[in-house]
């Protein structure tokens with residue numbers, strides 16, 4: 001099958017005005033770290049065929065990525081090792097470059113491959129975008145970007161920051177028939193590499209700055225594309241059928257826990273959406289899940305792509321900033337430092353349990369994430385510091401951290417993003433409020449706390 005007819009070119013855009021040249025095609029893999037169901041890889045295959053030149057994959061490892069810790073690198077490296085093997089079986093080598101990608105990628109492309117075209121995947125976050133700007137300038141050939149993460153390419157879904165889920169939903173639904181399409185099988189043809197690149201020694205690539213606490217659960221997520229597929233299969237078989245009604249109950253096991261696989265691009269959201277849509281689950285469950293996976297997730301990319309201040313209070317809606325400012329001097333009943341939050345040392349057993357889940361497993365149930373962030377607002381000296389603390393802790397411990405979904409989720413909880421004004425109250429102003437008795441109406445809080453207490457943070461000496 002010819003890859004040319006397989007990739008809708010609206011998924012791609014050029015990041016410079018330079019031409020394709022005779023030379024190797026390099027896929028600079030970044031956000032979408034998989035060999036299957038990957039439109040950026042498919043487009044690179046297409047280029048390789050078109051130019052009649054070999055294809056190779058390069059992954060750049062920046063010194064320290066937004067506070068990522070060993071837990072993240074471990075999950076990522078194990079997934080990438082699996083991807084490397086899968087690509088090698090196809091005849092596509094994968095090479096890792098360490099250092100500033102803005103320098104290492106163009107140097108490698110020019111000196112080692114004589115690149116004819118470079119293809120990369122898409123992220124709306126500032127740091128990868130700044131790398132791409134520099135790479136686009138330094139390369140002598142075309143740099144293409146392919147949105148392999150979203151179902152509808154983010155730049156096509158909308159060209160402005162959307163107001164809320166209700167404003168982006170009709171746009172995404174209108175484009176879904178064109179983009180929520182099956183992946184080609186067999187995937188694509190390309191020119192195998194004639195160059196023999198040495199295998200990557202993943203265990204020697206380290207350099208993470210901090211020590212993680214020991215993991216606390218026997219049922220931690222296994223990294224990689226295959227483990228992600230297995231988790232998806234289990235969820236469709238066991239959790240999905242309760243999704244519409246029971247997803248807000250952290251004890252129910254009715255959420256997918258796919259976010260780390262989606263964050264590292266070990267699974268494609270489009271593939272997950274197609275698998276769920278084609279499952280025998282009741283329509284209400286399929287639709288409720290696709291609302292989160294498709295609409296909410298792509299709304300988060302839309303926000304970060306169109307608002308450079310996605311992780312600062314000053315980037316939040318005017319009404320929210322002004323109501324929070326009006327309540328900046330309100331007395332806080334409890335005040336905690338970032339360390340007290342980090343070590344789950346608040347007066348609230350439910351909050352401490354949620355923090356314990358995050359620290360010991362790298363995950364926190366989605367409903368509790370909202371409660372967790374709103375209480376950080378309530379118990380911090382200012383909304384600005386609350387925003388910072390929530391981001392630091394989420395990015396440090398959540399396996400799916402440093403993601404547009406995280407910045408957006410925190411902005412929603414603390415600063416009214418994609419939400420509306422509610423009744424005015426102390427500290428929160430008109431930001432939507434949540435409390436523990438609301439949680440108790442939704443689920444068995446005592447049971448949840450007991451489960452997390454068993455994981456414990458005490459006495460582990462980190």
Ligand SMILES: Cc1cc2nc3c(=O)[nH]c(=O)nc-3n(C[C@H](O)[C@H](O)[C@H](O)COP(=O)(O)OP(=O)(O)OC[C@H]3O[C@@H](n4cnc5c(N)ncnc54)[C@H](O)[C@@H]3O)c2cc1C
Nearest residue numbers: 255256257258259292293296297366369400401405406409
């Ligand atoms: C304060 C706060 C912080 C958050 N931090 C992150 C984060 O760092 N990374 C992250 O991926 N998500 C984050 N979320 C969004 C959401 O809570 C998680 O995506 C979800 O809980 C992941 O669990 P799951 O895979 O079992 O979700 P499921 O309920 O099974 O949903 C399936 C998928 O849909 C997407 N999704 C679900 N809920 C949301 C949502 N509210 N917004 C956007 N996409 C969603 C995710 O990709 C998720 O994996 C955060 C939300 C809040 C309120």
